[in-house]
Amino acid sequence: MPLIPKSHPRAKSLFIREKLVTGFDNGLVAKEGLLAHGRGEAFDYLLGEKTSNTAKLAIKAAAAQILLANLVVISINGNIAALCPKEIAKLANTSRAKIEVNLFYVNEKRKQNIIKSLKKNCVKHILGTNPKLSVTLPGLDSARRIVDKNGIFAADVVIVPLEDGDRTLALRKAGKIVITFDLNPLSRTSQTANITIVDNVTRAIDLLNKACKKLSKTNQKILKKIVKDFNNKNNLSNSIIEIRDNLTRRLSNA
Amino acid sequence: MPLIPKSHPRAKSLFIREKLVTGFDNGLVAKEGLLAHGRGEAFDYLLGEKTSNTAKLAIKAAAAQILLANLVVISINGNIAALCPKEIAKLANTSRAKIEVNLFYVNEKRKQNIIKSLKKNCVKHILGTNPKLSVTLPGLDSARRIVDKNGIFAADVVIVPLEDGDRTLALRKAGKIVITFDLNPLSRTSQTANITIVDNVTRAIDLLNKACKKLSKTNQKILKKIVKDFNNKNNLSNSIIEIRDNLTRRLSNA
Numbered sequence: 001m002p003l004i005p006k007s008h009p010r011a012k013s014l015f016i017r018e019k020l021v022t023g024f025d026n027g028l029v030a031k032e033g034l035l036a037h038g039r040g041e042a043f044d045y046l047l048g049e050k051t052s053n054t055a056k057l058a059i060k061a062a063a064a065q066i067l068l069a070n071l072v073v074i075s076i077n078g079n080i081a082a083l084c085p086k087e088i089a090k091l092a093n094t095s096r097a098k099i100e101v102n103l104f105y106v107n108e109k110r111k112q113n114i115i116k117s118l119k120k121n122c123v124k125h126i127l128g129t130n131p132k133l134s135v136t137l138p139g140l141d142s143a144r145r146i147v148d149k150n151g152i153f154a155a156d157v158v159i160v161p162l163e164d165g166d167r168t169l170a171l172r173k174a175g176k177i178v179i180t181f182d183l184n185p186l187s188r189t190s191q192t193a194n195i196t197i198v199d200n201v202t203r204a205i206d207l208l209n210k211a212c213k214k215l216s217k218t219n220q221k222i223l224k225k226i227v228k229d230f231n232n233k234n235n236l237s238n239s240i241i242e243i244r245d246n247l248t249r250r251l252s253n254a
Numbered sequence: 255m256p257l258i259p260k261s262h263p264r265a266k267s268l269f270i271r272e273k274l275v276t277g278f279d280n281g282l283v284a285k286e287g288l289l290a291h292g293r294g295e296a297f298d299y300l301l302g303e304k305t306s307n308t309a310k311l312a313i314k315a316a317a318a319q320i321l322l323a324n325l326v327v328i329s330i331n332g333n334i335a336a337l338c339p340k341e342i343a344k345l346a347n348t349s350r351a352k353i354e355v356n357l358f359y360v361n362e363k364r365k366q367n368i369i370k371s372l373k374k375n376c377v378k379h380i381l382g383t384n385p386k387l388s389v390t391l392p393g394l395d396s397a398r399r400i401v402d403k404n405g406i407f408a409a410d411v412v413i414v415p416l417e418d419g420d421r422t423l424a425l426r427k428a429g430k431i432v433i434t435f436d437l438n439p440l441s442r443t444s445q446t447a448n449i450t451i452v453d454n455v456t457r458a459i460d461l462l463n464k465a466c467k468k469l470s471k472t473n474q475k476i477l478k479k480i481v482k483d484f485n486n487k488n489n490l491s492n493s494i495i496e497i498r499d500n501l502t503r504r505l506s507n508a
Contacts, residue, residue, distance in 0.1 A: 021285055031275055031288060038292020042438070045293075046300075184296070186504055237505055244501045247494050250440055 023082020061230035063211035277336020315484035317465035
């Protein structure tokens, strides 16, 4: 990839893309991960490449939900490991969450590369690596059905950044509360999760971390109220309206 | 990539994706091409994954413009070679267009793979392969500035499917009439080209071929009127409105 000039109108998006391509070159990201990232880029572009107030509402609700949980697990795939391993390590620390590697396009070599990269970024305990602890999540055909007995299987809250729709549904059916990051407010993942943060994960994850810190002393009653007051369907509709309004703005500027 | 069931709600999109991934595995498509395809998928999804009447208008204007040209050149990159080599060969035949390979992420091995694949799909003459005929298109930094003296350099009409904005602008500045296929009606390519077909190239290219055949006996005066009556800015605005209307429909179905 050629050097990206900082003056480029979409330099930030190109830097993020470069991280992902490096992740691909280092054997963390699957081909399909590059395609999926491209889809995300398009939605980010339509959303104005910034964190909206709608996304901030979801982030606050997610933080409250995380603080209320008995066991939070962050599910890691190749893209998230390539894009923000440090931030994931921080979030796991703040929220006492466990980290589990769970891949759609499973490949032992790629899994090991992801684990190595997470360890380099100060993630100490990584689940999903011991076949003796593997159990099957019902209702899924893909490799993602294999989960860790002490991780996703036992969790009450699962954070799934950059997820596929089938798994989100399977996790919901298994009684989990699902928090996701998804730039497409129309996707099945977005529509199925309990809390959908419609934002670029590289922007939103630090904000989630800060929100967890900010709410860490808040009492449970207030946290429960934050979660109860959050309506994912309404929030997704607002994100769709934001895209529509951005299109209208572009039309009148044309 | 796992087997795609025909019943999958987005099976067609997944089949197209599979072609591209195969093109990547065969050394035709660049990593960046996978990302770019992902962006296209998102826009196609927002456009309803079908050829709109707006796109059909652009296809008709493009056909008229092709038939009026002295020399048409179709510029080929890795993605287009992977997605529809047969259709490109047919279009070149119908429209007496030349075919030139011109890559953004240049790589001799990849270029040779693309040439081999085009030849396998009955493309006989391929330009952009003889360094002695290379000349430089002004106003471009990327490798795409190198063009064939008898091809893009000499053409009055250049068809650039799946293009980058910088090059479209450079081609326009060089006095070329540019026809492009681009699923993003907001992109610089879309906004800079003379005629933008906002549609998936795998659907639209056959329609363009048919339109060329249908108009092949039409007299020049009528062809000129078709081109003159076509307004690319208005047409792009209509595509943006279509995306907006699709979002509204999704909102009211939610």
